[in-house]
Each structure stands twice: as structure tokens, then as C-alpha cells.
Amino acid sequence: MFLSRFDGQAKLLVRALLCGTSGAHRALDVFHRQQRVNPDMSLSVFMETLCQDDVACPRTEAQPLTVKPLVCLFPALFKQNLLSFIYLIHSVLPSTTVLRLLKCLGQDPHPSPWVIALVRQLERNNGTHNDQPLYTPKCSQRLKELSQRLVGFGETGGWAMCFSGQTVESDSQHASGLSELGTQRKRKSSFVTLDSDCEETGQQSKRMKMDFSDSECLNVEELRPKEETSGRSESEAPAETLCEELQQAPDSPCDALSENIKVKVLHIKELLESQTEWDQISLEVFKVLNDCDPGQVEVLCSMLSLPDLPEQALPNLCSSILAPALDFSYSTAATLIKSLLLQKVLSLSEPASRCLVTAVTSLCSRYPRPTCHALIGPVLEEKNIGNSQAELLNRLIEGCLDSHYRLLVLQMTFKILWSEAVLSVIHSLLDSKPDFSEELFTQFSEQLISQGPQFTKSVKFAKMMLTVLTKYNSHVTAAHKHSLQGCLMVNETFLKKSLQAALKRITHT
Template sequence: MSLNRFDGQSKLLLRSLSFGASGAYRALSIIHRQQRANPDMSLCDFIETLCQDEITCPETEVQPLTVKPLVCLFPPLFKQNLLSFIYLVHSRLPRTSVFHLLKCLSLDPCPNPWVIALSRQLERSLGAHSEEPLYTPMCSQRLKDLSQHLVGSGETVGWKCLKGQIAEPASLSVSDLSELGTQRKRKSSFVTLDSDGEETVEQQSKRIKMDVCGSKHGSAKQWSGHEETPERCESDATAENPHEELQRAPDSPCDALPEHIKLSVLQIKELVESQTEWDQSSTDVFKVLNDCDPAQVEVLCSTLSFPDLPEQTLPKLCSCVLALSPDLSYSTAAALIKSLLLEKVLSLSELASRCLVTTATSLCSRYPRPMCHALIGPVLDKNIGNPQAELLNRLIEGCLDSHYRLLVFQMTFRITWSEAVLSIIHSLLDSKPDLNEELFAQFIDQLVNQGPQLTKSVKFAKMMLTVLTKYSSCVTAAQKHSLSGCLMINETFLKRSLQASLKRITHTRDGNTL
């Protein structure tokens, strides 16, 4: 499957929709940010690209090539998140685009029951009066069996909605289905938009007793063995207490954590979600980071959804981390920085917020080496823009000493230079790093190799001028000859100044006359 049809912003949406059960809300947050930066942005192109035909290769040589809509080639989780996301924003989209997407999804030869239900619900929201229920006939029969079991056992709390509803399957609505555990998340949430178009998510805890999943009257294996059940019963039921909730999630990566770390995860989650002020006890909660190995830190960050944290929470969390004693190890700090900041920095479409800048500079000042390898390096490897370059320049100029500036300087040798990267290199050169002969020779090679693609770049010309003036004593005869050829093809207004500066170089460090 080729993703080259999507632009950078669309690829960011694709990645967010592929990320767990919260993908729809991640995509909603991203689209709000993108629309603030570009009010004319529309999702229509994104939807139409998903609806384009794609040739798929057969699994065996006997089977012929087939053509399917691109959206059908994505995994079921992506399709579910996509439909949930479209449901949240469909009022702002043309009906024809949404119906086109639904038609393409209906061509899937192996449809997922969740995708079918979400598609039908979206059709109803668009005014298409469909008599088809949101669930399969087998699902309806299992709901009847479940209702009879609960009534027979005398358990009615939380299941009163089943009475009188199972007899008429077509009348069962989405709100009824949500009470039956059809939602993927343990906690339900609803989304409203404030005056600035920001997402507000309010979560309310649901306590649903599902003794049928663990009691002697019913076997969980019987319910998970049918293909129409997309989730196991245990994953739909909310535990009686938070600690039990972690223990009863058999497929959760958090199961691999020791008990004391699991307890700390719950405490951190409660702290992050609370609206109260953080005190000294809040710092004590984060001491668990010093007890984790690198793999456990990654599981902890993933379980707590650190990449999804609101930016206004970052400074408080950063203060607690910086208050820890002893300092975090390199691997722990790197994993934490990557989880907290990398995705937020890569998704920037405008200048970084004060909260994000404060957090990044604070962590960079304390943990410069992890910051270079976990954030600055990975960001440089991407096709970054001015917002990312502006933030990296702040970190380089304000937080990194000469040793780490040289490290970042070497990182730029492994990537293709863009206008944003050129501004970072120019800033590094202005700080007069201590370049040895080998490092300077590598840099000159990069200038010569990448120069032909940057003949019209004023930033590249200014950087060359900096090299010829501030580092003239480092230039050898061979390098001067190579630079001369590079300047010949320059097409900016600085060409004559560059050639004049190159002619003024008459000596090198080894005393040879040029």
C-alpha cells in the first residue's frame, strides 16, 4: 500500500488514527491545530484520497490482481477510528464526501462488525433512514441469551435497559449499545468544542458488573470464540477498583510491570487527570521512574498516554521530574523525553506554545545528551519546517554547551539540507564551535555535495559566506578549489561577495600559500 498520495498533514492524521482506541480524539486535536494554522484547510482531499483505487498484489500466483479503495487496505482499528472521527466532524463536511467514503468501506470483502455498526450509525446521522440494525443477527441472539442469564441470576443492576429492547432489535440505538459494552473504551467520554474550537473531553466512570465473564455461570471463552465479538468480555467490563482494572487486562502491556510500578501508574494517571495543584507528594509519585528499566519506562509512558497529554500539563510534570534525586539515567530520560515531546514537536504547524518551549528547554538544560538523541536528532531526520527549526535553535543556543553543539552539527551531515535545516546549521556556525580538521573537512564535503540543489537558496549563500569569513584559516588548497566550483553555480545576489571572500583566503593552518 502506497502512502505517497498523502501530504504531510494527512500522514499525521493517518498516524493518529492508527494509534489505539483514542485515535479519533487524537485526530480531532490534530485537525484543530492544523485548521488554526490554516483556516482554509479541508478534509475533503483527505477523504477523496482514501477513496482512490489501489491495485493489490495477490497472496498467491494463481490469484489475479485486484483493485480496491485505498481505505479498505487499512486495518480494522484504523477504519473504526476513522469512522468515529468522521462522526465527530461530519457536520462540517459535504454529505457527498462522507457517503462516498461509506460506499467504499462497503466494498470490503471481509467487513468488520464494528465497522459495519459505525457505518450504519453514521448513515443515520446523515439522514439516511436505514432499517438495518447496528449489529448482526448472531450478536442479537447472544444479547438475548445474556439478558436471560442475568434475569435468571437475579442481577439487574446496570442491565435494566435490556428489558423490552432485545425483543425488537431494530429499535436498539447507539446509546443502548453503549450500555451493553460495545464501546471499546472502559470510560465513556463526550466531546464539545469551546469558543476557540478546542477539544474538551469529560470522562465519566462507568461501573458495569459483568459476572458472566468470570463466574461459574458463564465462560469468557465462549463469548470470545465468535468472530462477531471484536473485544473480549473482560476488556469491556470495568473493574471494581483501579488496581483490579490493571490486573484484569490480559492483553495490556502494563501486565509486564511489577505490582509497585502498576500502583504508581495509577497514581500518576489520577494526578495528571486531576485539576488540583501539585505538591511535594506529587513529586514523590514520579520517583518510580528511577526504579524502571528502559522497557518499563516505555510501557509506563504508553500506558499513561504521555504523547496525548495537554501542553498545559507539561510544565507541572516537568517540574516533578526535575525535582527527582538522583537524576534519571540516560535511557530513562531519553524514553521520557521522546514520549512527552517528540510527537508534539513533529506536529507543530505554528510556533511552539510557551508551555512546550518551557518544558523542552528545562529538560534540555538538565538532560542535554538524552535530548540530542531522543528529540533533536529524530526531528532533524524528518522534513521539518520553520516551527521545528525555531524551537531547535532555542534549545541549541540556550541549553547546549559546545560539546553537544558539535554532536548536533555532526547530525546534520547525515540528512538532506532544507531551508529549515540551513538556519540551524548557520546558528551552529555563528556559535564558533571548535571544529577539528576532520570535522571541518566533512562539513566542506557536505557543502560541495549539497550545493547543486541549493543554488538559489539565500540561506545557503549566507552560510557559505560565514564559512569563508569566520573559518578562512581552516580552508586548505584542495578545499578552496572545491568551493570555487561550488560558487560558480550559485545564482543568488551574494555570488560576487562569496567569490571575493574566497579570493581573500591566502593562508591555511599548515602554512601553504593558496
């Protein structure tokens, strides 16, 4: 009935806090997911609503209507979950906000022992000097009775003797209790909960070796069983696993990322794993890349496992990082392109898929220089590239690179050993008619002469030479002509005569 007082996001938190004894950790999961979507979200409105006065309905007609803070009108378990949740996230809440809520809870005439303990603990955490113990007088009495049973705890073997005594006393009942124990183990363990009289109403956790019926747990964190983690949905596991990876290993590379970037990494991870269309709000998360230095971008790409990203996810990702609001530096773009595309291109054994072609061409059109150095160059340097890689590079040359970058790619081929696939790329570069300088053409002709002997029977090499002699005959000097004559003499293809005729037609004035 109180849900109408809250907005959409706060309603999710309230529902989580009402979910039994696991409500605090359910609310924590909800809060983390909301933070991933909106890192700037605040719980101020949620806390303010809980502190607002509301009319308390009387239990009997004889009782008058009273006004109490809304938080006091919720069940005791909700208050316990709420305080446990605040304890888990107290670092992101202003002390004044927390203390105001605790003051409102002080108006509850019948608080449970758990609420009393948690209120006192939170008051201590927020700078209020509360010397009162966390436990109730009844609990104090039980602790005294327990300590009297542990006689000699300060001597050697005191605690061990106590528990040994418990074991000896129970040995006589061991045989008769086996069947009962087996039955209890089959039951699902539950949390230990306390009513207003501080009585135990739930079973002890399966982790407890012995059952002390007169004891009670004082540490809120001990109420969280290990089974809770395994009970979460599989859809939440990847993001939670990544979150744990980001928080552990103090010397790991992820320490280079700020907390804001880590939150964005989690959000990007969720987007990459989703099968739905991304909305405009989701695209905003990629602006974090503008705030990263080269090292942080590399760590971020590694955390997102971009080399292993399915090709089906490439269109969504590329449309995001190519948004008009984003304009990456050379180093950021190069790192992204290398992480995202290089391994996919190198592993091609058949023509590239439509998704991969779209991604490569769109990134190359927007960031041609980073693509040349981070993708095209490394692919050319790979010794075993095949026709699939050559075909993809030729599409980039023809559709995405202007003359300046085509010459840059051609210069890259001067530093590697040519193969049939590389010859195909060079031929595509020559067909695009880049603007050769005299010095660059001289370097290219030297490569033709030095690498030509291994292609005496290659038709691709012969066709490339024919293109040079026909389309670039104005660049061929007398010195070039003399050197190329010797290269053509060893050619053994059916194009040899055509090559010699084309070279002979080149005249110099």
C-alpha cells in the first residue's frame, strides 16, 4: 500500500527490501544495476520519502490516528533489510541523510532487537558516540550463561575442552541421531530470524557444525549464506563476475581504471551480451572512452574481451562508437580497432561476413590512419594471409581510403616479403591510381626488382607489372627501364611478350 509513495526506481528497491531475509542483498543487486544504467543516480529522494510523515492506522477503533515517519509503518523485516542495505552502501550516502532516517526509526515504539542493533551500529559509523552495546539485555544474559559454561577458556585447551565435552556428551546420542540428521540435511537451510522477543524462528545455516539453542548471532554479515550467490540468475553472472574481477587482485591492470570507468565497463559488458536494440541512453556510456588514456583503453578492451566478441554484436557496437558525439584520438581508435577486428580478420578462412565487412569499412572510413596502422599493416605482415584477407583489404582500399592513405599502405608493403595475397593488394593499390612521387616510385621499382625473382611463374605478378608499365609509364625513367628489363627477362608466364612490348613503347625525351 506504500509503494505509491515512491517513483519507479525506488519502487524496485522497496520490493527487493520486502523479499524476506535476503531483501538487503536483493536491494544491493538492484541498486548496482541501476547504477550501471545511470552512474549519477542518487538515493536522496528514496531516503527523503521514507522520512516523510504519514498517517498510521489505529489497531482498534478506540485508538486515535497518529502521524509517524513512513519508514516506521513498514514491517520489522523491511526495517531490518533497509538498515542492512544502508550498512552495505553507507559510503555513498551522506551522513546527515542516514542520521535523519535513524532518528525517524527512533519513533518506532516497538523496534525489534535487530533494528536496535543495526541503528546503533550505523550511528557509530556516522560519527555519533553511542556507547550502548549492540546486543539486548536478554542477549547479554545469554552470553553470560554461555561464558559460565566455558570455564577455563583462558587456560591452554579451554575452548577445545569445552567443545570436546560437547562432543563426548553427544556421542551417546550419535547413533540414534543419524537418521534425523540425514533428514535435516535434505531440508533447505534458511536464515536465522528474530521476532520482537528475540526468539529464533528459522533453521540454522548448514555451515554451522553445532547447534547452540541459547545463542544468537550478533553480526549481520553472518546471516548471508553462501547459497545466496549460487541462487542468482544466470543472466546476472557475467556482470557480477566482471565486477569481482575488477575489485580483486590489487596489482592487476584494472587498477588503472577509475571507479567511474569500472562502472561503465560493467554497463558496456551488459550491452554487448544483450540481444536487444540499444537505446540512445545506452549509447552515452561509450563516452567514457574519451576520458581514458591509451593504457586505460587497452585495459578496458581486455576486460570487455573484445577480440572474442561475436560478429553479430559488431553492428550495434560500431554504431555506438561512431556516434557523432564521439571523436576518439588516434591512440584510442587504434587500440579499439586492433582489439575488436585484428584477430577476426586474421582468422578468416572464407569471405568475411556482412557484419564484419560493415564494421571494418565503417571504422576505416571514420578513422583511416588508425585502421592502416592497427589493422591493415599487421594483416600484411602476417606470413600466412590468404585470399579472404586480401579481398577484405581490397574493399577498404577501393571504398574507404583516399590517395594519401593508399600510398601509406603501399609503403607498408616495402617492409615485408611479398606473397600472392600481398600481390593482390598491391595490384588493387595501383588500380586506384595513387599520386606517386618520383622518390616513392623509385622505391617501388626497387621492390619489383628485388622481389621479382620469386614470382617468375606468377601471373599475378606479371599482371601487376603490366599495370605499372601501362598506367605509370610517365614515371618510368631510363634508369628504371634498364633495371626492369632484367626483371622481365626471367619472367616465364604467357604475358612475357606483352610486358616486353609495353616496356619497349616507353620512350624518353
